[in-house]
Amino acid sequence: MTVNTRVLINDFTYHVPSTLAEALGFLDQYGEDAAVLAGGTDLIIQMKLGRRSPKFLVDVSKLEELKHLEAGEKILIGAGRRYMDVLPFLQGLGRYHGLAEAIDSIGKLQVLSVATVGGNLGNGSPAADTPPPLMTYDASVRVRSAHQERVVPLREFHTGPGAIVLAPNEIIVAVEFDAFPDGRASAFRKLTRVASDISKVTCAVAVERAGETCTHCRIALGAVGPTPLRARSAEAALEGREVDASAVEECARLIVEEISPIDDIRCSEKYRREAAGVLFRDAFASAWERAKC
Amino acid sequence: MLTSCTNAIILTVNGDEHMLVVEPNELLINVLRNELGLTGSKYGCGTGQCGACTVLIDGEPALACVTLAVACDGKEIVTIEGIARPDGGLHPIQEEFLGENAVQCGFCTPGMILMAGDLLKRNPHPTEPEIRHHIKGNICRCTGYNGIVRAIQHAAARMAEPAAADGPDLVKEAR
Ligand SMILES: Cc1cc2nc3c(=O)[nH]c(=O)nc-3n(C[C@H](O)[C@H](O)[C@H](O)COP(=O)(O)OP(=O)(O)OC[C@H]3O[C@@H](n4cnc5c(N)ncnc54)[C@H](O)[C@@H]3O)c2cc1C
Ligand code: FES
Ligand code: FES
Numbered sequence: 001m002t003v004n005t006r007v008l009i010n011d012f013t014y015h016v017p018s019t020l021a022e023a024l025g026f027l028d029q030y031g032e033d034a035a036v037l038a039g040g041t042d043l044i045i046q047m048k049l050g051r052r053s054p055k056f057l058v059d060v061s062k063l064e065e066l067k068h069l070e071a072g073e074k075i076l077i078g079a080g081r082r083y084m085d086v087l088p089f090l091q092g093l094g095r096y097h098g099l100a101e102a103i104d105s106i107g108k109l110q111v112l113s114v115a116t117v118g119g120n121l122g123n124g125s126p127a128a129d130t131p132p133p134l135m136t137y138d139a140s141v142r143v144r145s146a147h148q149e150r151v152v153p154l155r156e157f158h159t160g161p162g163a164i165v166l167a168p169n170e171i172i173v174a175v176e177f178d179a180f181p182d183g184r185a186s187a188f189r190k191l192t193r194v195a196s197d198i199s200k201v202t203c204a205v206a207v208e209r210a211g212e213t214c215t216h217c218r219i220a221l222g223a224v225g226p227t228p229l230r231a232r233s234a235e236a237a238l239e240g241r242e243v244d245a246s247a248v249e250e251c252a253r254l255i256v257e258e259i260s261p262i263d264d265i266r267c268s269e270k271y272r273r274e275a276a277g278v279l280f281r282d283a284f285a286s287a288w289e290r291a292k293c
Numbered sequence: 294m295l296t297s298c299t300n301a302i303i304l305t306v307n308g309d310e311h312m313l314v315v316e317p318n319e320l321l322i323n324v325l326r327n328e329l330g331l332t333g334s335k336y337g338c339g340t341g342q343c344g345a346c347t348v349l350i351d352g353e354p355a356l357a358c359v360t361l362a363v364a365c366d367g368k369e370i371v372t373i374e375g376i377a378r379p380d381g382g383l384h385p386i387q388e389e390f391l392g393e394n395a396v397q398c399g400f401c402t403p404g405m406i407l408m409a410g411d412l413l414k415r416n417p418h419p420t421e422p423e424i425r426h427h428i429k430g431n432i433c434r435c436t437g438y439n440g441i442v443r444a445i446q447h448a449a450a451r452m453a454e455p456a457a458a459d460g461p462d463l464v465k466e467a468r
Contacts, residue, residue, distance in 0.1 A: 005339030005358075007323070014300065014317035014363050037364070044320075044359040045340050057317065059364055084353070108430030109408070110344060113353040114360075 003049055010053040020065040020171065023058050024146040027169040030056045036171060037061075038080060039115035042123040066118065066173060075179055076142075079118025079172040084109075086117060097290060098133035098186030098204045098283075105129060105190050118172045121157065124164040127199045131158065131228035133188050136206035136218035137177035145170045158227035184208040184216065185290035189279040193266055199223050200266045203255075203279035205287040207238075214238045219251075219284075224259040224276055231255045234280075248284060252277040302366035306331065307375030315362045322346045322357035325372060333373035333403045337432075344431035347404035348372050354411050373403035376410065386410055389448040395440040401433040409445045417453055421446070 017023040027034050035054035037043055038061060046052045060066055066080025069089045075096065077086055083103050090100040106112055106129060120130045121141060131154065139154045143166065154175070157164055166172065180186075186206040190199045201223050208216035217238040219231040234254040241247055261272035304311050306329060315324060325331045325348070337345035339358045346358040349371040376384045383391070386409050396402050405428060412419055412427040419427070424445050425438070433441060 006320075006336055008318040008320060010318065012317055014361065016364070016366075037361075040359050040361065040364070041341060041356075044361070048339060057361075061364070108341070108344070109411070109427060110347055110354045110356045110430050111341065114350075114355050 005045075005048045008044070008047055009050075010047060012053075012055050012057050014057050014059065016059040016062055018062050020063050020144065020173070021146070023060055023063060023171060024144060024169065026056065026058045027171065028146045030058075032168050034058055034168065036122065038119040038122070039082065039111075041111050041115040042119055042125075060118075060171065066171075068174060071179070073179055074176050076174050076176040077117055078174050079121070080116055083112040083115055083117070087112070095180050095184075096133075096137070096186065098136060098188040098206060098287070099130065101188040102129040102133045102190070102202070102204065105188070105192075117175055121154075121172055121175065122164070122166065124158055124160075124162045125198075126158070126161055126225060126227050127202070127223035128228065129188075129190065129199060129202060129222065132202050132204035132220035132222045133186060133206075134175060134177065135220035135228060135230055136186055136204045137180075138218070139175050139177040141172055142174045142176060143170050144173050149173075151176075155230060160226050181208070183210075183291055185287050187283045187286035187290065189283040189286075190222075191275050191279060198266070201261070201272050201275045201279055203276060203283045205280070205283040207284070207287045207291050209243070209288065209291045212242050212244075214241055214243050214247075214288075219255065219280065221255070221259060221276055221280075224261040224272055226260070229259070231258050231280075233258055243288065248281060251284070252280050255280050300363045300366070302363055304362070304365055305369040307371055313362070317361065317363050319362045320358060321348070321360040321362045321365055321370070324362040325357060325370070331372050331374050335400050335403060337400065342432070343401070344404045344408070344428075345400055347407050347431065349407060349411065354408060371407070373406060376406060384410070385451045386413070386445070386448040389444040389451070390441070393440045393444040393447065395436055395444040397435040401431055401436075404431045405433065405441055409448065412445070413449055413452060417449060419445070419449060 015026050034056040037057045037059045060080050066078045068078040070076040087103045090096045117130055120128045134154050141152045141157050143150050188204045190202040204220045206218040217235045219234050222228045234251045238251050256273045256277045261269045263269045299314050301314050322336055325334050335345035337343035341356055341359050346356055347354055348357045351368050386406050390396055408428050424442050
């Protein structure tokens with residue numbers, strides 16, 4: 001069937017609840033037939049392409065419960081906050097460069113003005129830009145249903161390409177992580193085909209240093225496996241070690257071995273492996289330098 | 294036919310309020326073009342790639358091809374038709390696009406001009422990299438970007454002159 005992206009052919013009922021309880025009630029009632037609509041920059045396109053055809057759309061854009069932005073012992077970002085609000089919030093805090101760089105890299109301003117972090121997680125794409133930096137922050141996803149609230153570590157959130165642990169009656173409320181201790185810093189790098197396109201490879205790094213010794217290290221990558229992933233052997237190789245050129249090279253080599261990229265329309269598996277090493281070196285150098293002060 | 298599935302919405306488009314009855318699956322771009330006859334916003338890719346369908350929603354640039362009309366209930370939309378002066382005279386950005394021959398087929402032009410206006414509202418004195426960053430999500434397949442960038446530079450210079458202060462203001466219109 002040829003796809004006509006100028007119309008939405010499937011019929012659905014649209015709900016725009018004003019409270020989270022009401023939204024959760026709809027999801028409980030409709031189950032698999034419902035989809036949550038935030039900015040729509042993924043969902044509407046998937047519906048146009050015939051990949052999804054929900055019978056009910058529950059628009060969460062009016063829910064104040066999804067709009068918290070808090071900076072205390074924990075940094076909490078409401079799932080329904082648009083990138084254009086989250087970015088200045090992070091920039092104002094000044095420390096969370098990796099996540100800020102990931103959001104800033106979403107090239108299209110027309111997308112930043114409507115799209116949300118909740119949608120980026122809810123879409124479950126292995127190439128999504130915010131999960132790798134959030135993973136380097138050991139972030140958790142706060143999830144609600146009509147019956148319970150649970151907090152899922154982000155590293156357990158993605159289960160496969162486009163697949164996440166969310167049940168059909170659950171809504172992502174927020175993503176949260178511990179505020180950085182002094183001396184921790186992060187960075188994010190990505191490669192794309194053109195300025196505003198989905199990533200070919202991404203790499204995020206968070207480090208802490210005592211002089212030239214790396215005392216804490218997190219490395220996460222996107223678009224190089226079925227889910228966004230942590231490079232654990234590489235992290236272990238750096239943590240507690242004096243950082244010099246050979247340590248960074250060994251780490252890059254471990255990353256290239258640890259990832260499992262595929263060939264697709266954007267680039268080849270071989271290219272992705274090479275590029276992952278390059279992006280890591282770059283992201284690491286930037287985070288390491290930032291951690292100095 | 295009115296079914297239980299249709300929704301009554303109010304859209305303020307370029308300052309005019311419209312009461313409309315829409316199906317939930319109607320896209321904002323189609324309502325603007327087909328119901329309201331505002332064909333300035335162009336329908337290109339339909340998948341968020343090209344930026345031809347750019348409009349301002351509550352003052353922020355957005356893609357009308359991935360926006361449900363029903364989700365815009367109560368919102369203010371500005372399209373390229375809302376940019377010209379009330380007497381039909383062109384906005385300085387439009388004049389500079391003409392002056393620089395930054396228009397060939399014109400398909401990208403409404404989106405480019407709205408993004409240029411959005412940029413100059415936030416940053417009246419943009420550098421060339423800032424201009425290119427702001428129109429990154431808008432694809433032109435014929436003129437090339439150099440003329441477009443020059444047009445925006447000239448418009449910025451003109452709009453910064455004190456005399457331009459009484460010209461139409463994208464900021465005010467967007468609010
Ligand atoms: C031109 C263009 C460029 C893009 N560039 C990038 C890019 O550079 N990097 C990138 O990562 N992405 C990019 N994207 C993809 C997309 O914009 C992002 O993934 C965005 O974060 C999605 O957010 P949204 O609010 O629009 O989500 P929606 O499309 O509304 O939702 C996406 C999915 O998440 C679910 N969902 C949304 N909110 C919740 C919630 N609170 N609880 C549970 N489920 C929820 C929805 O049901 C749906 O399955 C781009 C898209 C376009 C069109
Ligand atoms: S038509 Fe909307 S982005 Fe191309
Ligand atoms: S003038 Fe033809 S696409 Fe830009």
